[in-house]
Amino acid sequence: MPSTAIVDVAIGIVFVYLFFSLICSVVNEGIAALLSLRAKNLVAGINSLFSESKNAEGKKFVQAIYEHGLVRGLFKDPSAAAGALADIPSVLSMAGQKFKQVGLPSYIPSSTFATALIDTVAPPNATAPRSLDDVRKAVAALPDNPTKEALMSLVASTQSELSEFEKKVEDWYNDSMDRASGWYKRRAQNFLLAIALVVTLALNVDTLHVAITLWNNPAARQATADLAQNYVKDPKNLPNSDQGLKMQAKSLADLGKSLPIPFGWASEAGGNGLYWSEKLIGWIITILALSLGAPFWFDILNKFMVVRSTVKPQEKSQTEKSKDA
Numbered sequence: 001m002p003s004t005a006i007v008d009v010a011i012g013i014v015f016v017y018l019f020f021s022l023i024c025s026v027v028n029e030g031i032a033a034l035l036s037l038r039a040k041n042l043v044a045g046i047n048s049l050f051s052e053s054k055n056a057e058g059k060k061f062v063q064a065i066y067e068h069g070l071v072r073g074l075f076k077d078p079s080a081a082a083g084a085l086a087d088i089p090s091v092l093s094m095a096g097q098k099f100k101q102v103g104l105p106s107y108i109p110s111s112t113f114a115t116a117l118i119d120t121v122a123p124p125n126a127t128a129p130r131s132l133d134d135v136r137k138a139v140a141a142l143p144d145n146p147t148k149e150a151l152m153s154l155v156a157s158t159q160s161e162l163s164e165f166e167k168k169v170e171d172w173y174n175d176s177m178d179r180a181s182g183w184y185k186r187r188a189q190n191f192l193l194a195i196a197l198v199v200t201l202a203l204n205v206d207t208l209h210v211a212i213t214l215w216n217n218p219a220a221r222q223a224t225a226d227l228a229q230n231y232v233k234d235p236k237n238l239p240n241s242d243q244g245l246k247m248q249a250k251s252l253a254d255l256g257k258s259l260p261i262p263f264g265w266a267s268e269a270g271g272n273g274l275y276w277s278e279k280l281i282g283w284i285i286t287i288l289a290l291s292l293g294a295p296f297w298f299d300i301l302n303k304f305m306v307v308r309s310t311v312k313p314q315e316k317s318q319t320e321k322s323k324d325a
Helices: 002-035 037-049 061-067 088-093 096-102 110-121 132-140 146-156 162-203 207-216 218-233 245-258 273-290 294-324
Strands: none
Touching: 002 037, 002 162, 002 207, 002 218, 002 245, 002 273, 002 294, 037 061, 037 162, 061 110, 110 132, 110 162, 132 146, 132 162, 146 162, 162 273, 207 218, 207 273, 218 294
């Protein structure tokens, strides 16, 4: 069944990519958690939103936002951040355990941000409700800076409801967070590529070797295809975003034991220049493939499984007809 064999080899290669992409993703998430990259990216995004502007008290807006009670409630340990928030740039430059102890949030809801910003610009009065005119006057009293220009534009386009202005601030924040999310994705992609390089070389994941092994070993090819089919039917038995890093690592370790293809350097015999040239090509293909991420290879795997389910019945039907003849 040459057609089925070709499809099964492709499925095996894709499943290997998916498996090692999941390893890279777990390592990437671990690094992000260890270095608090999401929290740092959020601080950088908000600081960029305000263009490092200061409020009427001479304090940076980003610092004032993080010191607001509603935002402080999002901290892992608000008391540990009391001293650290004295200077937000120093928080950004913190590394390792000290920054982790601060526990800055990795996400601030847009409604919370809008309320905190408006409170910072026009502090609330317990004896009287705050009006849109109060906000207009407070914005006009701000020092001349990009944040004042932005808020003046938003308040000028607001008719009469303070809630309308709050909604505009939320939209402004959300647009900025979309850009910050893009920054984080690009940084994560660079990390992923570096991790893919390390994983590929450390485990000797050579795409050409994998393809040859699957083609020459029908048992390994069938076992890998069956393993991939089981994954497509029940992806819950593999790591997902809802699991902790330790649980994801254990799931990957269990899956790795089921893979019939050997990886690593133990059985590497070595060879001449042509041999290592082929290895280099195989490594480069693997590194580029893993950098595409696990979701990409999961989608590709699903498509190949559909092709496999179509090819096998057709070949079986043709075989039965030839026997009758």
